[in-house]
Amino acid sequence: MNNMVTSLCLSVMVSILMFVHYTEAQRVFIVGDGTGWTTPQDPSTYQTWVSDKTFAVGDILSFDFQRAQHNVVAVPEESYTSCSSANPIRTYTTGPVNVTLTTAGQHYYICSIGQHCTRGQRLAVNVSGSGLPPSAAVSPGSNTTPPPPPSSPAATFSSASIPFFLFLSAFILVIFGHNA
C-alpha cells in the first residue's frame, strides 16, 4: 500500500470517527416523549420524564406543541418554582421547536399560557458540563437512574472540533500525498 492510500484511509477513518462522536454528543430528547409538550394529566409528568435521563451540553430538547396552544419560556429558577413568567430568558412561541442546551447547570422551562405551568407544564433539567458519561451528572445517592451506556473518552469532543479534525485529515492527506 503506498503512502497516498494509507493517508487517504487515515483521513477517512478520522473523519468517520469524528462524525460518530459528533452524533453521540448531540442527542435529541423529545420532551415528554409521546405526550409531547402539553398540559399533562398528571402534574408530575415532566418530573418523571427527566428523572431517568441525564443531559449534557450539546443535547437538544425537542418541544412538540402547536403554536398558540402552548409556548416554551426559558426562565430562572424562581420563575419556574412560582410558575411566573417574570424575567424570561427566552420565549419560543412556535412549535415544534428544538432547544439546544448550550451551557451547563440547571435550565428551567415553563409554558406561560393560562394555568398550564401550575398544572404541571414545566421542565427542569440539570445539564452536565461536557459530553462526559451521564453518570457524571447523577448524584451518588440517586438510584433512579439506570447505568449509563458505555461512552468513549472521545465523546467529550464538542461539535466545534469537527472542522478542526476535517482540517487535520486534509493536512495528513496533503503531507503524506507529497511524500508518495
Ligand SMILES: *[C@@H]1O[C@H](CO)[C@@H](O)[C@H](O)[C@H]1NC(C)=O
Ligand atoms: C429537531 O431535531 C431533530 C433531529 O435533528 C429533527 O429530526 C427535527 O426535524 C427537528 N425539529 C425541528 C422543529 O427543528
Ligand SMILES: *[C@@H]1O[C@H](CO)[C@@H](O)[C@H](O)[C@H]1NC(C)=O
Ligand atoms: C446538577 O448536577 C450536578 C452534577 O452532578 C450536581 O452537583 C448538582 O447538585 C445538580 N443540581 C441540581 C439542582 O440538582
Ligand SMILES: [Cu+2]
Ligand atoms: Cu401550555
